[in-house]
Amino acid sequence: MGVKILTEHIGTPGLETLAVYKSKGGYASVEKAIKTMQPDEVTEEVKKSGLRGRGGAGFPTGMKWSFIDKKSGKPRHLVCNADESEPGTFKDRYLMSKNPHILIEGMITASYALGANLSYIYVRGELMYVVNILQKAIDEAREAGYIGKNILGSGYDLELHVTCGAGAYICGEETALIESLEGKRGNPRIKPPFPAIAGVWGNPTVVNNVESIAAVPWIVNKGGDEYAKIGVGKSTGTKLISASGHINKPGVYEIELGITVEDFIYSEEYCGGIWKNRKLKAVVAGGSSVPVLPANLILNTVNGDKRLMTYESLADGGFASGTMLGSGGFIVFDETASIVHNLWNFERFYHHESCGQCSPCREGTGWMEKILHKFIEGHANMEDIDLLAEIGKKIEGNTICPLGDAAAWPVASAIKHFRHEFEWYVTHKEEASRPGAYYKGEKLVLA
Amino acid sequence: MEQNVQEELWSVTIDGNEIKVKPGTTVLQAARMIGENVPPAMCYYSKLEGSGGKCRTCLVKVSQGSTKDPRPMPKLVASCRTTVMDGMVVQNTTSPEVKEARAGVVEFLLLNHPLDCPICDQAGECHLQDLGYEHGKQKTRYEFKRRTFERIDIGPYIQLHMTRCILCYRCVFTCDQITNERVHGILNRGDAAEISTYIEKAIDNDFSGNVIDVCPVGALTDKTFRFKSRVWFTKPVQASCNCGKCSGKVTLWYKGEEVIRVTARKDQWGEVESFICNTCRFERKKTSDWTIEGPTHVDNKSVISANHYELKYDQPVIPQKTSLHADHPSFKEDKKLLN
Amino acid sequence: MSDSSKISVQFSPEAQALVQKYIAKFPEGKQKSAVIACLHLAQAEFGWLKPEVMDYVASLLNIKPIEVYEVATFYSQYYTKEVGKYVIEVCHTGPCWLRGADELITYFEKKLGIKKGETTADGMFTLKGVECLAACGSAPMFQCGMNYYENMDEAKVDAFINDCRAENKISRPYPIMK
Numbered sequence: 001m002g003v004k005i006l007t008e009h010i011g012t013p014g015l016e017t018l019a020v021y022k023s024k025g026g027y028a029s030v031e032k033a034i035k036t037m038q039p040d041e042v043t044e045e046v047k048k049s050g051l052r053g054r055g056g057a058g059f060p061t062g063m064k065w066s067f068i069d070k071k072s073g074k075p076r077h078l079v080c081n082a083d084e085s086e087p088g089t090f091k092d093r094y095l096m097s098k099n100p101h102i103l104i105e106g107m108i109t110a111s112y113a114l115g116a117n118l119s120y121i122y123v124r125g126e127l128m129y130v131v132n133i134l135q136k137a138i139d140e141a142r143e144a145g146y147i148g149k150n151i152l153g154s155g156y157d158l159e160l161h162v163t164c165g166a167g168a169y170i171c172g173e174e175t176a177l178i179e180s181l182e183g184k185r186g187n188p189r190i191k192p193p194f195p196a197i198a199g200v201w202g203n204p205t206v207v208n209n210v211e212s213i214a215a216v217p218w219i220v221n222k223g224g225d226e227y228a229k230i231g232v233g234k235s236t237g238t239k240l241i242s243a244s245g246h247i248n249k250p251g252v253y254e255i256e257l258g259i260t261v262e263d264f265i266y267s268e269e270y271c272g273g274i275w276k277n278r279k280l281k282a283v284v285a286g287g288s289s290v291p292v293l294p295a296n297l298i299l300n301t302v303n304g305d306k307r308l309m310t311y312e313s314l315a316d317g318g319f320a321s322g323t324m325l326g327s328g329g330f331i332v333f334d335e336t337a338s339i340v341h342n343l344w345n346f347e348r349f350y351h352h353e354s355c356g357q358c359s360p361c362r363e364g365t366g367w368m369e370k371i372l373h374k375f376i377e378g379h380a381n382m383e384d385i386d387l388l389a390e391i392g393k394k395i396e397g398n399t400i401c402p403l404g405d406a407a408a409w410p411v412a413s414a415i416k417h418f419r420h421e422f423e424w425y426v427t428h429k430e431e432a433s434r435p436g437a438y439y440k441g442e443k444l445v446l447a
Numbered sequence: 448m449e450q451n452v453q454e455e456l457w458s459v460t461i462d463g464n465e466i467k468v469k470p471g472t473t474v475l476q477a478a479r480m481i482g483e484n485v486p487p488a489m490c491y492y493s494k495l496e497g498s499g500g501k502c503r504t505c506l507v508k509v510s511q512g513s514t515k516d517p518r519p520m521p522k523l524v525a526s527c528r529t530t531v532m533d534g535m536v537v538q539n540t541t542s543p544e545v546k547e548a549r550a551g552v553v554e555f556l557l558l559n560h561p562l563d564c565p566i567c568d569q570a571g572e573c574h575l576q577d578l579g580y581e582h583g584k585q586k587t588r589y590e591f592k593r594r595t596f597e598r599i600d601i602g603p604y605i606q607l608h609m610t611r612c613i614l615c616y617r618c619v620f621t622c623d624q625i626t627n628e629r630v631h632g633i634l635n636r637g638d639a640a641e642i643s644t645y646i647e648k649a650i651d652n653d654f655s656g657n658v659i660d661v662c663p664v665g666a667l668t669d670k671t672f673r674f675k676s677r678v679w680f681t682k683p684v685q686a687s688c689n690c691g692k693c694s695g696k697v698t699l700w701y702k703g704e705e706v707i708r709v710t711a712r713k714d715q716w717g718e719v720e721s722f723i724c725n726t727c728r729f730e731r732k733k734t735s736d737w738t739i740e741g742p743t744h745v746d747n748k749s750v751i752s753a754n755h756y757e758l759k760y761d762q763p764v765i766p767q768k769t770s771l772h773a774d775h776p777s778f779k780e781d782k783k784l785l786n
Numbered sequence: 787m788s789d790s791s792k793i794s795v796q797f798s799p800e801a802q803a804l805v806q807k808y809i810a811k812f813p814e815g816k817q818k819s820a821v822i823a824c825l826h827l828a829q830a831e832f833g834w835l836k837p838e839v840m841d842y843v844a845s846l847l848n849i850k851p852i853e854v855y856e857v858a859t860f861y862s863q864y865y866t867k868e869v870g871k872y873v874i875e876v877c878h879t880g881p882c883w884l885r886g887a888d889e890l891i892t893y894f895e896k897k898l899g900i901k902k903g904e905t906t907a908d909g910m911f912t913l914k915g916v917e918c919l920a921a922c923g924s925a926p927m928f929q930c931g932m933n934y935y936e937n938m939d940e941a942k943v944d945a946f947i948n949d950c951r952a953e954n955k956i957s958r959p960y961p962i963m964k
Binding site for chain 1: 811813816818819820821822823825826847849853856857860861862863864878879880881883884885916917918919920921922923924925929932933934961962963964
């Protein structure tokens with residue numbers, strides 16, 4: 001068993017209450033930071049920890065904090081991105097519903113570091129029950145004097161609110177989230193300016209993922225150096241991995257960054273192997289947006305090294321033979337899974353979730369979905385494979401926000417690694433369109 | 448001391464042409480100042496705050512960020528929303544990558560566009576036609592049913608052909624910024640997004656007609672001009688009046704002796720010089736309402752200046768609606784006239 | 787701004803109090819931020835977002851009706867058409883699909899006698915396929931109102947439908963921020 005930073009006390013009855021949470025050492029970081037540290041010292045500890053944004057981009061959290069404009073004299077805001085919607089990712093929901101106070105504590109400590117006096121937790125609208133769990137936790141924390149005016153007699157004021165979305169994946173993009181928080185459509189903004197300069201209502205704003213903020217209390221309590229000792233290289237600390245798909249034990253696992261992918265898939269401590277005694281076919285390791293890798297490439301890099309659960313190791317080989325840790329949405333496909341059908345499913349998702357603001361994404365995502373539908377309906381031809389790849393290329397890098405890239409990468413990687421399967425759908429039109437049919441090597445199997 | 452009073456100017460090079468501009472100038476504005484190799488802009492409108500960045504037709508490559516930090520930018524950037532840095536080097540038409548991306552954007556924009564130019568009042572002054580001609584490819588590879596919407600009247604003067612819309616948001620910014628009450632907006636999302644008032648409502652205020660002028664395509668057209676004439680059969684004339692509501696500086700579009708349309712005056716980038724009121728636009732259609740200033744300058748590339756369409760054809764060829772593709776012969780003929 | 791004299795709908799006193807609570811979360815003059823929560827509330831009160839309901843929300847927040855329409859039509863949780871009392875929203879995205887989301891939808895279709903996207907004749911159930919609900923580890927699953935129903939099988943679906951029909955489990959189906 002590795003170190004558990006975020007999930008250690010999950011399972012303790014009543015952990016969602018302030019009393020039980022405090023009995024486990026909760027809110028110590030608020031006391032320590034506000035009473036004994038300058039705001040910049042808190043930021044410094046987070047920098048030292050090497051913590052990287054857990055929402056998917058992996059940008060160093062401490063560095064992001066240091067970009068916030070403290071000179072303008074405008075109010076500053078910390079916004080927690082709890083709009084967890086990336087297919088394959090469900091860790092934030094788990095953490096917030098089981099251990100809400102760790103997020104509230106992190107929000108207070110991080111807000112103090114940023115000098116933010118008004119902060120928000122933006123939760124996707126579908127998770128209204130989580131919103132209400134967090135509201136209770138906030139009310140308790142306010143009652144205990146951790147939120148409000150003159151916290152712990154320090155002179156530092158903080159208002160912390162939870163607010164909700166209403167069904168839009170795009171609001172996980174930080175500027176779309178800010179728009180939504182302002183009561184608008186979730187259209188990503190054109191950057192620059194970045195939120196650190198002009199975010200919510202034009203004020204300097206930092207947007208951080210739930211898991212990043214929840215790691216802050218431990219870092220402040222034990223020190224950034226201590227956190228940096230966990231993990232491998234630039235992948236420090238622990239990470240929540242959401243494991244789903246064809247495995248024996250789907251769920252959320254807190255891992256120390258650096259365990260092998262093989263261990264994660266096959267050990268009893270984590271996924272417990274592939275279900276129904278089947279073989280591993282492929283993995284999408286970091287949420288639906290990251291490149292899909294076939295079994296051999298997810299377990300080992302092209303150099304033959306064992307692939308590790310780290311930002312660097314998963315990215316080894318670039319997009320030619322690697323992928324990304326992303327949000328840690330680990331989706332496993334067994335040998336019966338159809339990569340093409342799954343890709344159509346993913347592209348339906350991106351088509352549905354495109355905000356429609358910029359032309360490549362608005363028009364391109366739907367086009368890709370329609371072409372993929374031809375494959376599974378048995379109407380595709382060989383040219384469609386290249387057309388699909390080309391549309392993806394025309395979207396990638398040319399859109400306002402990364403949703404375009406997120407829609408294009410799965411297409412590019414599926415064609416790169418599973419081209420034979422696309423071809424099979426073209427050469428076996430009749431079989432391919434039968435309900436329950438899937439591709440397995442050269443032969444058709446009916447599930 | 449005098450040196451310090453003078454404003455600092457930054458140097459930017461676009462496709463080999465260098466110009467010095469004020470900090471805060473965008474790459475697109477700098478390119479317009481140079482006047483050559485200007486990236487096309489379908490959504491950006493210099494008079495509308497917050498416009499731009501959406502259509503992606505003006506993407507350029509920044510091969511050197513600045514003198515201080517010469518690293519190239521990792522992705523193509525929207526020139527309309529990227530401000531210059533001192534020593535920035537930009538590639539527009541000299542970059543194959545830009546050309547390729549732009550051709551892609553044109554294909555995306557035309558994916559669901561009906562290409563009903565033969566029956567569209569905007570034809571001849573449509574920015575999407577120009578864009579398709581200059582930067583697009585001959586054929587679309589899209590084989591699916593195109594998105595269509597019902598044509599609706601939004602008030603007595605304006606017709607909305609949502610099917611033609613490219614979602615530039617200009618009309619939304621216009622109503623937000625120059626009228627007192629915006630009643631239309633962008634509804635739905637993704638490729639289902641549309642311009643609408645949601646419940647049938649008239650866009651009804653003194654400046655609403657300006658949405659027609661800012662629309663780059665034939666999505667918002669002047670009902671009083673509907674099917675009156677192809678623009679290349681009309682003669683534009685600069686005129687003015689003492690209007691209490693607006694500048695009164697307009698272009699009158701004559702067919703014979705009759706004023707069949709009034710628009711704001713447009714500059715070489717197709718932007719209005721000043722917004723005009725609805726009284727000038729829709730109600731002053733007699734020569735006697737105006738002081739005539741002289742003929743409007745028309746670019747010699749424009750189909751309007753050709754004005755001899757009737758010499759080439761006995762009658763316009765109107766193709767079947769089902770075969771209105773970019774590669775249709777009639778479309779190409781239209782385009783030849785632009786050359 | 788909306789002419790409030792023309793508005794025929796009104797929130798319950800409890801809901802009106804919640805609106806004030808939502809507005810108070812944001813700085814003065816930024817009450818537009820509360821529109822998203824208010825529209826959830828409006829659905830809980832009126833079932834779906836009729837134009838007059840949206841106009842009412844606009845009047846409460848002192849914003850233009852179009853600003854509300856723009857938001858209401860952007861987010862997928864809002865119903866701009868009438869729906870059944872219980873809206874069953876089955877996640878059909880990749881990870882759920884890998885573990886039987888299509889079969890779950892088919893079973894609902896069979897049990898309710900409707901197709902995905904339809905509402906039963908008695909107005910009790912609407913069946914929808916929705917995108918990822920962040921419950922991939924407990925697939926297949928669906929959401930109804932505030933609740934997530936996870937690791938579903940046929941017996942659990944049967945029990946759920948019976949509970950709805952008996953109305954002993956779910957009294958107020960639509961989620962609101964408290």
